[in-house]
Amino acid sequence: MALPKRIIKETERLMNEPVPGISAVPHEDNLRYFDVTIDGPSQSPYEGGLFKLELFLPDDYPMTPPKIRFLTKIYHPNIDRLGRICLDVLKSNWSPALQIRTILLSIQALLGAPNPDDPLANDVAQKWKEDQNAAIETARQWTQEHAKP
Amino acid sequence: MDSDDDFNSSQLSDDEIMDDSDVALDDDSDFEMDQDDMGFDSQDKDIKPAKHAYEVDFKVFSPQQIQSHQDKQIEEVSNILGQPPEATAILLRHLRWNKERLIDQYMDKTEETLESAGLGESSESNPPKLEKIAGFVCDICCEDGPELDTFAMRCGHRFCLDCYRQYLFTKIKDEGEAARIRCPGEGCTRIVDSKSLDLLVSESLKDRYHELLTRTYVDDKENLRWCPAPNCVFAVECGVKDKELMKVVPTVHCDCGHYFCFGCSLNDHQPAPCSLVKKWLKKCEDDSETANWISANTKECSKCNSTIEKNGGCNHMTCRKCRHEFCWMCMGVWSEHGTSWYNCNRYEEKSGSEARDAQAKSRQSLERYLHYYNRYANHEQSAKLDKDIYLKTEKKMTQLQNTSGMSWIEVQFLDSASQALQQCRQTLKWTYAFAYYLARNNLTEIFEDNQKDLEMAVENLSEMFEKPIDQLQGLKVDMLDRTAYCTKRRIILLEDTAQNLRDGMFSFELRKS
Ligand SMILES: [Zn+2]
Ligand SMILES: [Zn+2]
Ligand SMILES: [Zn+2]
Ligand SMILES: [Zn+2]
Ligand SMILES: [Zn+2]
Ligand SMILES: [Zn+2]
Numbered sequence: 001m002a003l004p005k006r007i008i009k010e011t012e013r014l015m016n017e018p019v020p021g022i023s024a025v026p027h028e029d030n031l032r033y034f035d036v037t038i039d040g041p042s043q044s045p046y047e048g049g050l051f052k053l054e055l056f057l058p059d060d061y062p063m064t065p066p067k068i069r070f071l072t073k074i075y076h077p078n079i080d081r082l083g084r085i086c087l088d089v090l091k092s093n094w095s096p097a098l099q100i101r102t103i104l105l106s107i108q109a110l111l112g113a114p115n116p117d118d119p120l121a122n123d124v125a126q127k128w129k130e131d132q133n134a135a136i137e138t139a140r141q142w143t144q145e146h147a148k149p
Numbered sequence: 150m151d152s153d154d155d156f157n158s159s160q161l162s163d164d165e166i167m168d169d170s171d172v173a174l175d176d177d178s179d180f181e182m183d184q185d186d187m188g189f190d191s192q193d194k195d196i197k198p199a200k201h202a203y204e205v206d207f208k209v210f211s212p213q214q215i216q217s218h219q220d221k222q223i224e225e226v227s228n229i230l231g232q233p234p235e236a237t238a239i240l241l242r243h244l245r246w247n248k249e250r251l252i253d254q255y256m257d258k259t260e261e262t263l264e265s266a267g268l269g270e271s272s273e274s275n276p277p278k279l280e281k282i283a284g285f286v287c288d289i290c291c292e293d294g295p296e297l298d299t300f301a302m303r304c305g306h307r308f309c310l311d312c313y314r315q316y317l318f319t320k321i322k323d324e325g326e327a328a329r330i331r332c333p334g335e336g337c338t339r340i341v342d343s344k345s346l347d348l349l350v351s352e353s354l355k356d357r358y359h360e361l362l363t364r365t366y367v368d369d370k371e372n373l374r375w376c377p378a379p380n381c382v383f384a385v386e387c388g389v390k391d392k393e394l395m396k397v398v399p400t401v402h403c404d405c406g407h408y409f410c411f412g413c414s415l416n417d418h419q420p421a422p423c424s425l426v427k428k429w430l431k432k433c434e435d436d437s438e439t440a441n442w443i444s445a446n447t448k449e450c451s452k453c454n455s456t457i458e459k460n461g462g463c464n465h466m467t468c469r470k471c472r473h474e475f476c477w478m479c480m481g482v483w484s485e486h487g488t489s490w491y492n493c494n495r496y497e498e499k500s501g502s503e504a505r506d507a508q509a510k511s512r513q514s515l516e517r518y519l520h521y522y523n524r525y526a527n528h529e530q531s532a533k534l535d536k537d538i539y540l541k542t543e544k545k546m547t548q549l550q551n552t553s554g555m556s557w558i559e560v561q562f563l564d565s566a567s568q569a570l571q572q573c574r575q576t577l578k579w580t581y582a583f584a585y586y587l588a589r590n591n592l593t594e595i596f597e598d599n600q601k602d603l604e605m606a607v608e609n610l611s612e613m614f615e616k617p618i619d620q621l622q623g624l625k626v627d628m629l630d631r632t633a634y635c636t637k638r639r640i641i642l643l644e645d646t647a648q649n650l651r652d653g654m655f656s657f658e659l660r661k662s
Binding site: 004006008009047060062064082093095096098099102 | 289331337
């Protein structure tokens with residue numbers, strides 16, 4: 001199936017005007033599959049980490065959102081053990097006018113502002129609420145252990 | 150539990166039940182109900198019987214009726230607000246069909262209300278239309294060109310027609326959305342109104358769209374619910390609120406014949422309240438492994454150890470080999486049942502030192518659960534077996550009818566008996582879940598007595614079906630009597646339990662796992 005104009009344009013723009021701290025490179029043999037990296041935002045427990053993700057554009061993209069998950073282990077209340085992400089714009093608030101770059105920016109923002117009240121990883125969210133300092137420390141340790149650039 | 154559907158579908162209507170029980174009422178001395186409550190007013194036969202405590206008011210609606218209700222309400226509110234029907238429909242759906250709230254809110258803050266429903270400004274002056282715009286690039290497909298048809302609502306988020314159509318198709322067809330489809334624009338909360346939809350969607354999709362809109366009318370109303378029976382298109386209206394469900398078990402009867410609980414949509418589960426049913430079903434599912442042995446269909450005769458298979462619904466077993474008579478449920482001697490000694494339905498709590506030991510305690514709690522589960526599962530199973538036997542009997546009766554010239558109406562007593570049996574077993578089944586969570590107080594015994602009486606009545610009727618076919622015709626009067634008695638015992642149990650539930654006389658140990 002020919003690649004829709006929309007995906008071609010988006011890919012071009014991602015290559016030509018990359019977003020600082022974010023990279024998304026399509027596979028040569030499958031232009032709907034992207035290798036993504038996101039730098040941990042500064043002043044967050046993820047600072048200094050480089051997080052790998054995979055991104056896939058389903059057939060009915062952009063009517064349905066891209067499928068994204070973290071490949072790097074991360075300690076975060078809205079990201080579960082399998083790397084799945086709880087983010088409104090990837091679900092009910094998805095709009096076909098949103099793009100890969102805006103979604104990746106939202107994910108980067110989520111790293112800077114975890115939301116334990118809308119958790120995906122319940123045990124992590126619990127910790128985050130009970131003892132935020134300890135949870136942040138754990139997140140920092142995990143970043144050191146698993147997200148070394 | 151999958152048997153429920155079978156025996157809920159063609160039961161007697163309430164009126165028929167009343168008539169049947171009427172017959173046997175007079176000669177019964179221990180019938181303690183208030184005559185008025187039961188609705189048997191001999192003075193004036195035309196007066197509609199007063200409601201039983203276990204019954205709730207409800208109404209059944211066809212899809213056409215639902216549509217016309219919806220249209221009427223839209224028209225009424227449209228006149229009050231001075232908004233066109235399309236906009237009014239959106240406003241009503243936006244506020245989940247809460248008419249009063251909409252009117253209040255609209256009178257109070259008109260612009261905000263319109264805005265929040267995605268209708269900002271007047272939606273009349275400028276009807277939605279397709280436009281070709283020079284230099285336009287669609288943000289969704291990245292196509293451009295002066296010939297491209299485009300569309301935007303008043304929010305100004307403009308996309309090409311193809312993308313808009315595909316977006317609506319995804320929402321309606323794949324996601325089943327209708328009343329609250331938002332503008333495809335990023336972060337835009339404007340709702341796509343029905344005029345825009347009329348312009349944009351294809352005919353085939355319109356049907357589905359209107360179907361979904363009608364569904365939201367029922368889904369959004371607290372007092373309306375779809376009948377859960379497969380392929381049923383009716384909805385039922387009932388005033389019982391969620392917060393009342395610990396005090397009332399709102400069984401309703403759809404025009405398709407299905408009895409279901411308005412509170413939770415499960416099959417009729419009177420007398421047990423919804424929350425208790427949910428807990429019980431969960432428990433049975435969790436404990437199904439442990440409890441499995443119980444539903445086995447064979448047992449050994451406690452006297453001669455020969456294997457006995459249960460093939461009818463009746464619990465009164467007679468060993469083919471040694472003629473030992475016993476109760477299938479407790480394996481106790483049958484002669485001790487059916488008299489004042491009868492206590493098969495009651496679990497005697499073993500007290501004393503044994504319970505102090507933690508292990509014994511857990512064994513005891515399992516034993517206790519199994520006691521109730523055993524009886525619960527047994528009635529479920531027996532209902533199936535009763536039905537099987539009835540179906541076989543019915544077949545033979547039809548043959549008999551053909552050869553002996555007996556009329557259809559003359560064999561109807563078997564049908565009534567079978568239906569009463571199904572309904573009573575359904576009730577009995579749930580009395581055991583009810584009893585499992587029931588905290589002991591002075592009412593418990595009355596409840597257990599009612600349960601015991603119904604159980605006896607049911608077994609007495611059930612065993613009739615095991616009689617040889619050629620005797621059945623001669624047993625007609627006896628059978629009619631037993632059927633009426635069963636139905637009456639059921640009504641007494643339900644009436645009594647519903648009354649006490651309503652008055653808050655029962656307490657439940659819901660923390661019991
Ligand atoms: Zn387009
Ligand atoms: Zn918009
Ligand atoms: Zn129905
Ligand atoms: Zn219920
Ligand atoms: Zn025997
Ligand atoms: Zn027994």
